[in-house]
Amino acid sequence: MAPIIDYLLDRQVSPQWRGVLGALAAEFETQIGRDDLRQLMYRVGCRFADAHPLPQCGSTADLADALNACWDETEWGFVELSDESNYLRIIHFCAPLQAFGTGALAWTPAFLQGVYQTWLSALGAEGLAVEQASDFSADAVIEFRLGRHPV
Structure with a gap:
């Protein structure tokens, strides 16, 4: 499955940017x-979220719809949310983070962390932290968790 995912993700980033992003990274x-x-990418994510505010959401399903509307518009994959006993699980699929090169996967996910932290704080999750809970996988999946303490 990973070669198929790699192929599709490679098509997601315009050829005019691939070499530039790799050289930049x-x-x-x-x-x-x-x-x-990581701190830089987190701050970039915060700026992105500020520029793309979410509407108020009354449920986890509404939040997932709002997140996916933004990600769909920007072609940044999609997200699934689930309410767990101590945290909100955020699973992001197919973010084009590989455009910076596989070595950059150690720090580029902080972009998504900053986006989710900013969006969720704006929606009332003050005092809760979004933490990266997994590495960016070969299947282009990464997990974050919103909770009271780093998880």
């Missing part, structure tokens, strides 16, 4: 440490 990595890159 390589230069970032030579100039900036990984923790700082």
